[in-house]
Every structure is written in C-alpha cells, then in structure tokens.
Amino acid sequence: MPTRGALERRRSGRLVAGVAGGVADHLGIDVLWVRAAFVVLAAINGAGVVGYALLWMFVRQESADTERAVPRRERQQAIGLVVLGLGIGLVAALLGNSVIGWIVGPLGVAALGAAVVWREADEAQRRRWAAGARSGVTGAAGGGRTALIRIVAGALFVALGIAVFLIGNINLGQVQFGLLAVIATIVGVGVLTVPWWLRLARDLGEERRQRIVEAERAEIAAHLHDSVLQTLALIQRQSDDPREVARLARGQERELRHWLYGPQGYGRGSTGGGVKAPALDEGLAESLTKAAAEVEDTYALTVSPVLVGADRQLDADLRALVLAAREAMVNAAKHAGVDEISVYVEIEPDEVNVFVRDRGKGFDPDDVPADRHGLADSIKARMARHGGRVRLRSTPGEGTEVHLAMTISDPAAPDRATDTDNEDRQEAPS
Amino acid sequence: MTDEQPDTDSTGGEAQKPITxxxxxxxxxxxxxxxxxxxxxxxxxxxxxxxxxxxxxxxxxxxxxxxxxxxxxxxxxxxxxxxxxxxxxxxxxxxxxxxxxxxxxxxxxxxxxxxxxxxxxxxxxxxxxxxxxxxxxxxDAVFSPRLAGFVLDVFSDRPGAAPPGDPELDLLTRRERDVLRLLARGYAYKEIAGELFISVKTVETHVSSVLRKTQLSNRYELSRWASDRRLV
CATH class of the missing domain: 3.40.50.2300 (Response regulator)
Structure with a gap:
C-alpha cells in the first residue's frame, strides 16, 4: 500500500475500528506490526488501549468503500493479538498494577460498552454515506432493530461498569459518593455520545466549506454569464461580419483579462505580491488604458498600450494629455487604414511621454486638409494650452507617429482634477 | 547559440532542414x-x-x-x-x-x-x-512591446528603488534603453536600426544583452518576482 494519504481508519477488513489498519496504510507497514505495537503498549499501564481509543475518536473513517479481502490467517492473528492484549492486561492487573486493575475491572466493562456504541456509530455513518450516495437523502435512519439493540447493550455495559465502579467505592462518605456518582454519570454519557459530537462538529465544518465553495462558484458563474456567454451569443448573431466579431472578441478578452489579472482581479492574490502590472491603477494609466479600449471598441481594431513607470493621479494637464492621446489614436484608426495601433506611455517623475504609432498610409504633415480639425485643435492646440509639446512624424506609405510630451508642473502635488472638459478650454497661457 | 546546426543558423531562411x-x-x-x-x-x-x-x-x-x-x-x-x-x-x-x-x-x-x-x-x-x-x-531574443515595457519598468531608476549591486548586470546602458524604448513603441528591428543609425546586428546584440541582464540581474524587483514564484 504505497499511497500515503491522510490518516484514515479502514472501513473494510477491520477487526475493531480499523485504527490499526489505517495506521498501517498511512505508515506503509504491515498491519500485524501495528497491532502488535498496540498490544505491547497495552501492557504499559494500558497506554495502547487509551491510544487506540483516542485514534478511534479523532481519526476520520475513510469515505470510500474499498474492498479489502482479509485472509483467514490475518483475521486469526488479529483476534489472537486482541486476546493476547487482554491477557497481558489481566496478568498485569493480577500482579497488582492498580491502573490496569481499574481498566480490566468495572471500567473495562464500561470501555467495552463504549466500544460497542462507537462501532455502531461508525456503522451508522457508513450507512448514511451510502444512503447519501444512493438517493441524496442525508441523515438516513439507523440500521433498524439490531443497531438499536447494540446501542442499548453498549449503553447498559457502560452504565453497569460505572455502577460497579461506584459500588466498589461505596465506603466513601455520602457527599463524596454523590459527587462521584454525578461525575461518573456525566463522563459515561459524554463517552457514549462522543461519536455524535464529533460528527456534529465535522458536519458543521463541512457545511461551511461547501457554502464557501458554492458562493465562489456562483460568483464565477454569474460573471461568465454576464460577460462571456452574452458575447458569444452576440458573436453568433453577427457571424457574417468578421470586423464586428473581432471587435466583440477583443472587447471581451480585455474585460476578462481585467477581471482576472486587474488590480482587484480574481486571479490575483490579496497580497498583491510583485511589482504591480504597470497599467490599470486609478489615474493616468487607467484613463489611458480606458481611452485605448474605447478606440478599440469604436473602430474595431487593436490598440495595445504599453505603460512604463509609476502611475500618477490625473491633473488638468495630464487630462489634456490623455484627451490628446485619444484623439491621436482616433486619427490613426480613422485615416491610417491599419488594424493595429501601438501606444507607448512613459511616466517619468518630471515628464510624461506618449507615443501613438501606426504603420498605415501616412501623410505629408505640411499637406493636411484644412477640414481636419482633429490634429490642429484637439491635439496641437490642447497640448499647447497646457504647456505640452507635440512632435509629428509621418512618411507616406510608412506610417505615422505622434509624440506627445507633457512636463509635470508640480510633481509634489499629484492632485486629481475633478473638472469636466470645460476646464480644458478655460486657461490658455499662450 | 545552437551551434551544432550551422546550416540553419541566423542567415539561412531557405536552409534544407526545417526548424523543429x-x-x-x-x-x-x-x-x-x-x-x-x-x-x-x-x-x-x-x-x-x-x-x-x-x-x-x-x-x-x-x-x-x-x-x-x-x-x-x-x-x-x-x-x-x-x-x-x-x-x-x-x-x-x-x-x-x-x-x-x-x-x-x-x-x-x-x-x-x-x-x-x-x-x-x-x-x-x-x-x-x-x-x-x-x-x-x-x-536572438524576441521582445514583444509589452515585454520591453516590463523590462524597462524593472530597470527604471524610480525614486525608492534599491541601488544596483552590480552595475554591469543591474543597469541598462543608454543604448539598450533606447532600443527597448523603440521596441515598446512598436518598432521592428530594422526600423530601430534606421532610427538609431546602427546596424540590425547591433540592435540584436543590444536586445540579447538586455535579455541576459533580465535573466541574471539581482535587482530587487526581479529577485522579488523570482522568489514569489520560488525560482531562486
């Protein structure tokens, strides 16, 4: 049995509770050695018995029904070992070891009763699992008359053991005897109900875990439904328009990526280790990314922004820069006749540079038609008003690159402008 | 670097043996x-x-x-x-x-x-x-614009960054930075060569050198990334 999982008690091929078998499976040794070890330990003040009981209590029964054929010889050996263990205990008790005398005496009877009840609890658990697997009904009823008889018999044994133990101490005073009786009864009831307490605790933990998993699944399902499924439906409807399909797919990809890898992204641990992805923070980086996304969506092409440097909060100047950059992207999308635009943003402590580049038609900068206000007004004039610079390079047939540079006037005050577009036109320094 | 197949190396686009x-x-x-x-x-x-x-x-x-x-x-x-x-x-x-x-x-x-x-x-x-x-x-090394951006970011001298331990590995030269910047702007090697008045071969050398530095440098950000992923 080389597989070494968590320690679990065996369900099949067990003699008492499957503890020894489980330990053997876990350690990868023969079960005979484990049983022998328990017997030897039992001789030492009954440590083996106590250890066995504790393992029985706290180690879960394996949940899968694995068939184990137990050879006759092994069964006989095991029974022999149990008897041997009892024998050793008896001999030790006869030799005057008081603790063992206790165990073998009345408390031994009580322990036997508890063992019967616990074993029955294991059986009930097994039946419950089996029933759950068959019909989905949990908490199936117990195993009928025999189970009841076994439980009652076990309880009687425990009661009897306690009673004999108490009678053995009858020479105590009234008060002490009453106290002892109460404690013994409480202990007896506690021991008898151990399996149910444990099951209650485990079920609670299990249920909590399932609820968390369920909530997680619901969140993912909701997100996929709202985004991916809707987009796929749209794509099917528009399947004859490749441009539109590409636009939808690209938009969905961006959205999903943001969800997965964005700042509060699903796939990002809460620790947020590592240097943050350079984009998508509140501020300049985010608004530029957003502008690129809008252009992408509107003109059905790919705009891939690359951002370098520490993000800054927007102020009036940087806002103008974003708007100018957006206009440059729009120009490229409209006039260059390409399906991809490169955008590179470099944020330095004292200056921000934006490059918008396409490999499209290009044009002669001195020969721009007079009706193209975009370049003159939206880019050049806007940048000039805010103290920025524009450099335009275009070669017919090779493409265009717009370089926007904005000096940061007050690096110490990265305050965010809360204005609207009006502010943009208000002050004109030149 | 794959010297055992000189016939398919660098220049040989039309070599007999295809790249597997x-x-x-x-x-x-x-x-x-x-x-x-x-x-x-x-x-x-x-x-x-x-x-x-x-x-x-x-x-x-x-x-x-x-x-x-x-x-x-x-x-x-x-x-x-x-x-x-x-x-x-x-x-x-x-x-x-x-x-x-x-x-x-x-x-x-x-x-x-x-x-x-x-x-x-x-x-x-x-x-x-x-x-x-x-x-x-x-x-050669292949840097997409995005990778170029990441590497520029890692090697940037922003305030608060740890001082370089080994300047040879932890700093990019002026030229390497220029090449990376153009890569991030979407330029092809040939266009970069034209822009910087150097040969394509030189551009390739710079990019390979940046790759080597990215792999070997012990800069704080890099080692943190690496240790987050248990690479080192």
Whole structure:
C-alpha cells in the first residue's frame, strides 16, 4: 500500500475500528506490526488501549468503500493479538498494577460498552454515506432493530461498569459518593455520545466549506454569464461580419483579462505580491488604458498600450494629455487604414511621454486638409494650452507617429482634477 | 547559440532542414490552431509534437530534442517555468519561446528568468510567430512591446528603488534603453536600426544583452518576482 494519504481508519477488513489498519496504510507497514505495537503498549499501564481509543475518536473513517479481502490467517492473528492484549492486561492487573486493575475491572466493562456504541456509530455513518450516495437523502435512519439493540447493550455495559465502579467505592462518605456518582454519570454519557459530537462538529465544518465553495462558484458563474456567454451569443448573431466579431472578441478578452489579472482581479492574490502590472491603477494609466479600449471598441481594431513607470493621479494637464492621446489614436484608426495601433506611455517623475504609432498610409504633415480639425485643435492646440509639446512624424506609405510630451508642473502635488472638459478650454497661457 | 546546426543558423531562411518546433500548452484547441497556422504557410518550420501538461512536456522534449519549444506560461503544476527548470539543464540546445494570454508582469518575467529567450502574446499572427521562432532559433531574443515595457519598468531608476549591486548586470546602458524604448513603441528591428543609425546586428546584440541582464540581474524587483514564484 504505497499511497500515503491522510490518516484514515479502514472501513473494510477491520477487526475493531480499523485504527490499526489505517495506521498501517498511512505508515506503509504491515498491519500485524501495528497491532502488535498496540498490544505491547497495552501492557504499559494500558497506554495502547487509551491510544487506540483516542485514534478511534479523532481519526476520520475513510469515505470510500474499498474492498479489502482479509485472509483467514490475518483475521486469526488479529483476534489472537486482541486476546493476547487482554491477557497481558489481566496478568498485569493480577500482579497488582492498580491502573490496569481499574481498566480490566468495572471500567473495562464500561470501555467495552463504549466500544460497542462507537462501532455502531461508525456503522451508522457508513450507512448514511451510502444512503447519501444512493438517493441524496442525508441523515438516513439507523440500521433498524439490531443497531438499536447494540446501542442499548453498549449503553447498559457502560452504565453497569460505572455502577460497579461506584459500588466498589461505596465506603466513601455520602457527599463524596454523590459527587462521584454525578461525575461518573456525566463522563459515561459524554463517552457514549462522543461519536455524535464529533460528527456534529465535522458536519458543521463541512457545511461551511461547501457554502464557501458554492458562493465562489456562483460568483464565477454569474460573471461568465454576464460577460462571456452574452458575447458569444452576440458573436453568433453577427457571424457574417468578421470586423464586428473581432471587435466583440477583443472587447471581451480585455474585460476578462481585467477581471482576472486587474488590480482587484480574481486571479490575483490579496497580497498583491510583485511589482504591480504597470497599467490599470486609478489615474493616468487607467484613463489611458480606458481611452485605448474605447478606440478599440469604436473602430474595431487593436490598440495595445504599453505603460512604463509609476502611475500618477490625473491633473488638468495630464487630462489634456490623455484627451490628446485619444484623439491621436482616433486619427490613426480613422485615416491610417491599419488594424493595429501601438501606444507607448512613459511616466517619468518630471515628464510624461506618449507615443501613438501606426504603420498605415501616412501623410505629408505640411499637406493636411484644412477640414481636419482633429490634429490642429484637439491635439496641437490642447497640448499647447497646457504647456505640452507635440512632435509629428509621418512618411507616406510608412506610417505615422505622434509624440506627445507633457512636463509635470508640480510633481509634489499629484492632485486629481475633478473638472469636466470645460476646464480644458478655460486657461490658455499662450 | 545552437551551434551544432550551422546550416540553419541566423542567415539561412531557405536552409534544407526545417526548424523543429514543439508545442506545450494545456489548451488543445490552441495547440491545434498554432499547428495549423505553422503547418500551412511556413515551410521552414515543422511542428514535431505537442504536450498538454508539464510532465508530458518534459518527457517529450527529452525524447524529441526539438530546436524550439513554444511554451505556455500558465499551466497546472508549475507552468512554463517548471518545464524550463526541469528540461534546460539536460537539453541546453533547446530554445524556449514563451507564449501567453496573461499579461501579468511577474508571470512573464518569471519565464524569462527561468531561461526563455523571448515572450510573445497568443494573439500574435502566424507569420509573426514563425518570425519569432526563426529569430530565437538563430540565437536572438524576441521582445514583444509589452515585454520591453516590463523590462524597462524593472530597470527604471524610480525614486525608492534599491541601488544596483552590480552595475554591469543591474543597469541598462543608454543604448539598450533606447532600443527597448523603440521596441515598446512598436518598432521592428530594422526600423530601430534606421532610427538609431546602427546596424540590425547591433540592435540584436543590444536586445540579447538586455535579455541576459533580465535573466541574471539581482535587482530587487526581479529577485522579488523570482522568489514569489520560488525560482531562486
């Protein structure tokens, strides 16, 4: 049995509770050695018995029904070992070891009763699992008359053991005897109900875990439904328009990526280790990314922004820069006749540079038609008003690159402008 | 760097022997797509096999020893970095090119530091992918604009960054920075050469040198990325 999982008690091929078998499976040794070890330990003040009981209590029964054929010889050996263990205990008790005398005496009877009840609890658990697997009904009823008889018999044994133990101490005073009786009864009831307490605790933990998993699944399902499924439906409807399909797919990809890898992204641990992805923070980086996304969506092409440097909060100047950059992207999308635009943003402590580049038609900068206000007004004039610079390079047939540079006037005050577009036109320094 | 096949090296686009490529990606659909694209229009690149998991990939790469491995960054059981870690010591002649949909900087840097010679996104066209394969096979590095941006970011001297320990490895030269910046702006090698008045070969040298620094530098950000991924 080389597989070494968590320690679990065996369900099949067990003699008492499957503890020894489980330990053997876990350690990868023969079960005979484990049983022998328990017997030897039992001789030492009954440590083996106590250890066995504790393992029985706290180690879960394996949940899968694995068939184990137990050879006759092994069964006989095991029974022999149990008897041997009892024998050793008896001999030790006869030799005057008081603790063992206790165990073998009345408390031994009580322990036997508890063992019967616990074993029955294991059986009930097994039946419950089996029933759950068959019909989905949990908490199936117990195993009928025999189970009841076994439980009652076990309880009687425990009661009897306690009673004999108490009678053995009858020479105590009234008060002490009453106290002892109460404690013994409480202990007896506690021991008898151990399996149910444990099951209650485990079920609670299990249920909590399932609820968390369920909530997680619901969140993912909701997100996929709202985004991916809707987009796929749209794509099917528009399947004859490749441009539109590409636009939808690209938009969905961006959205999903943001969800997965964005700042509060699903796939990002809460620790947020590592240097943050350079984009998508509140501020300049985010608004530029957003502008690129809008252009992408509107003109059905790919705009891939690359951002370098520490993000800054927007102020009036940087806002103008974003708007100018957006206009440059729009120009490229409209006039260059390409399906991809490169955008590179470099944020330095004292200056921000934006490059918008396409490999499209290009044009002669001195020969721009007079009706193209975009370049003159939206880019050049806007940048000039805010103290920025524009450099335009275009070669017919090779493409265009717009370089926007904005000096940061007050690096110490990265305050965010809360204005609207009006502010943009208000002050004109030149 | 793959010196045992001088006939297919750098200049030889029309060499007789095609470049053998191995695909590693846990998405079968994506593998099929790449295979179709490379088989269709690219005669000098031949897909010799594919794998969908780390273990499978390690075994198959050992067996085939392809020229180039296209490696997905994100896979169960450790992803591309794990494949690199297990295969590279035994097969130093195999060159790795990382492919990913994730643009998370730390993932990309992690595979580069584990030994990949380049990184491209999965949305790359078949023609560009074949180019990238040829280039890494010829010993060059392949930097997409995004990777160039990440590397610039890592090596930037922003306030608060730890001082470089080994200037030779921890700082980029002025020229390397220029080249990276143009790469991030979407320029091709030839265009960069024209812009900076240097030869394409020199551009390639600069990019390879940046790759080496990215892999070997101990800069704070890099080692943190790496240790987050338990690479070091």
């Amino acid at each position: 490529v191995f695909l590693v990606d846990d998405h079968g659909l994506f593998r099929a797509g790449v295979r179709a694209e490379l088989d269709r229009g690219v005669p000098d690149v031949e897909v010799v096999g594919e794998a969908g998991s780390v273990d499978e990939a390690v075994a198959a790469i050992r067996h085939h020893t392809p020229d180039v491995v296209l490696l997905d960054v994100h896979m169960p059981d450790g992803g591309g970095a794990e494949v690199l870690r297990r295969v590279r010591p035994e097969a130093p002649s195999v060159v790795f090119l990382a492919l990913s949909v994730s643009d998370a900087a730390e993932d990309v840097i992690a595979v580069i530091r584990a030994g990949a010679r380049g990184y491209v996104t999965k949305t790359i066209s078949g023609r560009d992918l074949a180019d990238a394969v040829r280039r890494v096979h010829g010993g």
